[in-house]
Amino acid sequence: GTVSGTPGYIDPSSFTSKITVKAIYDYQARHDDELSFCKHAIITNVNKQDGGWWRGDYGGKRQHWFPSNYVEEIEPQQDRDDSSTDSMFLGNLQKGSLDVMGAVVELAVTGRPGLEWVLRIQVPSMCTVFEVAAPTRDQALEWMSAIKETAQTAIVRESQNKEMERTWRIAKEMSNLIIYCxxxxxxxxxxxxxxxxxxxxxxxxxxxxxxxxxxxxxxxxxxxxxxxxxxxxxxxxxxxxxxxxxxxxxxxxxxxxxxxxxxxxxxxxxxxxxxxxxxxxxxxxxxxxxxxxxxxxxxxxxxxx
Incomplete structure (x- = not known):
């Protein structure tokens, strides 16, 4: 029954978890109810369970299982730029980041009213294609140009880091952690x-x-x-x-x-x-x-x- 219009049973899946994790290793699902993901993949709506297995959303799959030791939790950033979330229907859930190193970007047209122009972004660190829509062709092309420019800058910076490592014999990952003589x-x-x-x-x-x-x-x-x-x-x-x-x-x-x-x-x-x-x-x-x-x-x- 219900009391004062409150349902007697609430589906746990109707709640959205604020926990987000980032994959630190690749994982290939062994069962239908598990997630497959690549290193650096972002898994949202995570629910921590006992036994070393958690549930989360990724790649179009909701509340599938994955091993907790393959991920690291991302600290929430609620206090940063809260004013920018006022116009976002989903608040902080609409925020995120994408590793554009080596990204391939394509422009496509769909039949969705108001969101006809879609950018399909494929990066080596993701198993699935990331899609983002824009209301106009000019805006989509502007984003496409910005993503390609950022990806090229990232490639140049990575190349410079590798050249520095060869020249100075210092691994960048090591130099970030300690003072390396x-x-x-x-x-x-x-x-x-x-x-x-x-x-x-x-x-x-x-x-x-x-x-x-x-x-x-x-x-x-x-x-x-x-x-x-x-x-x-x-x-x-x-x-x-x-x-x-x-x-x-x-x-x-x-x-x-x-x-x-x-x-x-x-x-x-x-x-x-x-x-x-x-x-x-x-x-x-x-x-x-x-x-x-x-x-x-x-x-x-x-x-x-």
Whole structure:
């Protein structure tokens, strides 16, 4: 029965979920009630169910099943530009995004009054063709031109990113996550002209380090190590895998002093004792006095504070 005109049963499918997800892997349906989708596909009206399977709408199919571990939830953006939804019958549900990389756009004519001009957009990341209609031919052509121009710009930008990766040997995905140091040949004149570059690092054999870092250009490298990383490694003539004294090089601020770990000599004992200061985690903070302008590595009186 009903009470005050309220139906006794409400079809759950009549409600529209605000949850939207994005596919992070391809998935091919194994049953008729499942969704098939490509990576980056947007699934709307998602209802979370137990057992690792959710239901949602995609590709003309409503409330079909899909594995929840193949998608990631998209955060709602209700607070952004709310005024623009006032003229939208479906509000935020009429908003969305489309990856136009490699998009192929075609103009077609249909018999729908007021929406005769249809753009059919096919992109590699979608299994089905995306259609959008316009009331006039001029408006459809304007959108078609804008989509093609944007797609071409995206291709050029992607090509530039790949060229950068080949030239600089830095993966863009990696550089977006962390500060990735690029290995470069040490050039003191270049640094003096352009300044210190925090994401570049240089390597030195022990002989060059002891001569240049510890003796000839000690003051320069004290400043250098406040901005950039350096690495020192054993010279190639150590065929017996012996080690050099790491202490003078540590004292100039060098962050990475590589040793022959297979040889338990005095240098390795010094290395092990130094990193016990921080539980053998492999990282020890430099003391504050090493950053003072009057710090002198060879003067014991300056090793305080």
């Amino acid at each position: 690029r290995s470069v040949a040490f050039n003191m004149e270049r640094i003096r002209q352009k300044g210190f570059i925090y994401n570049e690092m240089s390597s030195f054999p022990e002989t060059k380090a002891e001569k240049v870092i510890c003796q000839q250009e000690g003051k320069f490298f004290l400043k250098y190590h406040q901005f950039q990383f350096s690495r020192v490694y054993p010279k190639g003539q150590r065929i017996d895998s012996s080690n050099y004294n790491p202490v003078p090089i540590w004292n100039t601020g060098c962050q990475m002093v590589a040793l022959n770990y297979q040889t338990p000599d005095k240098a390795m004992q010094l290395n092990q004792s130094k990193f016990r200061l921080n539980g053998n985690c492999g990282y020890v903070l430099r003391p504050d006095f090493m950053f003072r302008s009057d710090y002198e590595p060879t003067e014991p009186s300056g090793l305080l504070g």
